[in-house]
Amino acid sequence: MLYKHSVRIDRRKCMGCTNCIKSCPTEAIRVQRGKAKILDERCIDCGECLRACPHHAMIAVTTPVNGLNLFKYNIVIPCASLYSQFEDLEDCGNLFEALYEFGFDAIYEEARGAEIEAEALRTYFRSGEANFPVISCNCPVIPRLVTTLFPNLIDNLSPFVSATEIAARVAKEEFCALMNVEKESVGCYYIAPCAARMTNIKSPLGIDKSEVDGVFAMRDIYAKLMELMGKSKSSGSRRSVPFPAGAYGLGTAVIGGLSAAVGTKHYLAVDGIYNVMQCLEEIDNERLKNLKLVEASACFGGCVGGPLLFENQFVAKNRNRRLANSQPRTDLERDEHVLKYVHSPLIRYNKPFEPRSIMKLSDDVGEAMRMMERMERISKDLPGLDCGSCGSPSCRTLAEDIVRGQAVEMDCIFKLRDKLRILAQEMADLASAEKRG
Amino acid sequence: MFVQTFPITRGDFDTAGEASSKIKNMLKKLGISPRIVREVAITAYEMELNLVIHSLGGELKLEVRPKSIELTAKDNGPGIEDIKLALKEGYSTASESVRNMGFGAGMGLPNVVRHCHNFHIESELNKGTLIIAGYSLDEKED
Incomplete structure (x- = not known):
């Protein structure tokens, strides 16, 4: 199946209502001919539309969970938020055992990747090379948001790939060395x-290729894991993982967790895509000073607020806190496994982030000015109700769509009604004129 | 030329920042280079806040030409007594209540000067103040 983004629209379920177009932070959705349509170049994969759609017509595209037969060896990268989905998880062992039983050959925790990232950030802050504030790319939406709407902040994006990607890269490197196998024979699956x-x-953005080979939706794999956990509980078998994450790593599932792991006082931990945009705007306008780290999550609460999770984020937060507190608070500065990767190119982006200017009306400033003027004129003439019936999220966006040639004024039902009234009057005039004649 | 004028009301902190935010958006849509957009946005914000805090009310005007951008803040008084002093960093005549809101640090005008290419100010007591911040779009920077 060909697609560019992680959200697909089920046209049979789509009612053409306006919930999704209203929820989209980059105005990337339009309703055309009664069905929603995603504008690929504007979408940043934040998943707001998944939540907004009451008809479940927005589908998150993930890897189907049907056996692990693409690679000879399979490694699982559980998201740091996974643990919080289980009610009676007293230790991670039971979950790990279930993952092995599922068929995975090795487990590398995203939370461990986050610990490596946190220490790498701390070292980077001291290096004198950092462009403050450094914006963490842990949430995959953030680099897409920055390159799309905040091109000035591209240089502030962290040089380190996300904790997920770090975990996958470290996993493949260590697994291949340990088992003496080729990298091509190993697949990494992220439980997301x-x-x-x-x-x-x-x-991929900023890298040539992601070492994550598949993404399993947490809710697709949940039931199976529950079943396997039940079995492993009774068998009492407990296989562990090579380098288990501690309290810091597990804590990164909740917003603020990475900042705590980095240990800087000058951080901004912001969750919810609209809040994130507001803060980035403030940073762009140089209104926030002395800031070192921006930890931003498109989802409310952090990864525990992800749309594909089973448990509500507040319950998940509580469990995450309990589990994290029960784990050792590893001294990352002295952790040899962590230090091995802190300066490694393995955890860094290797390609520059390219700005994607979705805002500009035209490449030619003069032409853009003419379009803008027309847009202002059209906009003043529209009802300003932002009802969305035309298929654009607001009257201003409709005006923009019109000058871009993607919509017409009569898409506005109020405009259409006015026009009909005039037409009806003209017809009545014509009819009565005939009578007289 | 593309012109937009925004009336600014004295003491209206509820809407303060809206005009500069609209200006920023317009410039992005016009395809102005992101770095200039940021500079103009910072200047527009300071000008807007100045009008809200210090003036009796006025307007903020954006003029875009293919090779230049001009921001003009014009008010109906009260005028600046000592322009030199007003341009000094840290000098402010803002009231206690305004300072309590986190404004009036005396960085407004100095920030405008710092973030524009050409700066012009004239003021007459009891009549009003005119501030123009100009930008050249000729620079080869992208």
């Missing part, structure tokens, strides 16, 4: 709270 990571596999 959202589908945004999926887009990175198809069209």
Whole structure:
């Protein structure tokens, strides 16, 4: 199946209502001929539309969970938010055992990747090379948001790939060395709270290729894991993982967790895509000073608020806190396994982020000015109700769509009604004129 | 030329920042280079806040030409007594209540000067103040 983004629209379920177009932070959805349509170049994979659609017509595209037969060896990268989905998880062992039973050959925790990232950030802050504030790319939506709407902040994006990607890269490197096998024979599967990571596999940003080979939706694998956990509980078998994450790593499933792991006082931890945009705007306008780290999550609460999770984020937060507190608070600065990767190119982006200017009306400023003037004129003439019936999220966006040639004024039902009234009057005039004649 | 004028009301902190935010959006749509957009946005914000805090009301005007951008803040008084002093960093005549809101640090005008290419100010007591911040789009920077 060909697609660019992680959200697909089920046209049979789509009612053509306006919930999704209203929810989209980049105005990337239109309703045309009664069905929603995603404008690929504007979508940043935030998943707001998944939540907004009451008809479940927005589908998160993830890897189907049907056996692990693409690779000889399979590694699982559980998201740091996964643990919080199980009610009676007293230790991670039971979950790990279930993952092995599922068929995975090795487990590398995303939370461990986050610990490596946190220490790498701390070292980077001291290096004198950092462009403050450094914006973490843990949430896959953030680099897409920055390259799309905040091109000035591209240089502030963290040089380190996301914790997920770090975990996958470290996993493959260590597994291949240990087993003496080729990298090509190993697949990494991420158990995900959202589908945004999926887009990175198809069209990676800042890297040549993602080492994550598949993304399993947490809710697709939940029932199976529950069953396997029940079995492993009774068998008492407990296989562990090579380098288990501690309290810091597990804590990164909740917003603020990465900042705590990095240990800087000058951080901004912001969740919810609209809040994130507001904060980035403030940073762009140089209104926030002395800031070192921006930890931003498109989902409310952090990864525990992901749209593909089973448990509500507040319950998940509580469990995450309990589990994290029960684990050792590893001294990352002295952790040899962590330090091995802190300066490694393995955890860094290797390609520059390219700005994607979705805003500009035309490449030619003069032409853009003419379009803008027309847009202002049209906009003043529209009812300003932002009802969305035309298929654009607001009257201003309709005006923009019109000058871009993607809509017409009569798409506005109020405009259409006015026009009909005039036409009806003209017809009545004509009819009565005939009578007289 | 593309012109937009925004009336600014004295003391209206509820809408303060809206005009500069609209200006920023327009410039992005016009395809102005992101770095200039940021500079103009910062200037527009400071000008807007100045009008809200210090003036009796006025307007903020954006003029875009293919090779230049001009921001003009014009108000109906009260005028600036000592322009030199007003341009000094840290100098402010803002009231206590305004300072309590986090404004009036005396960085407004200095920030405007710092973030524009050409700066012009004239003021007459009891009549009003005119501030123009100009930008050249000729620079080869992209």
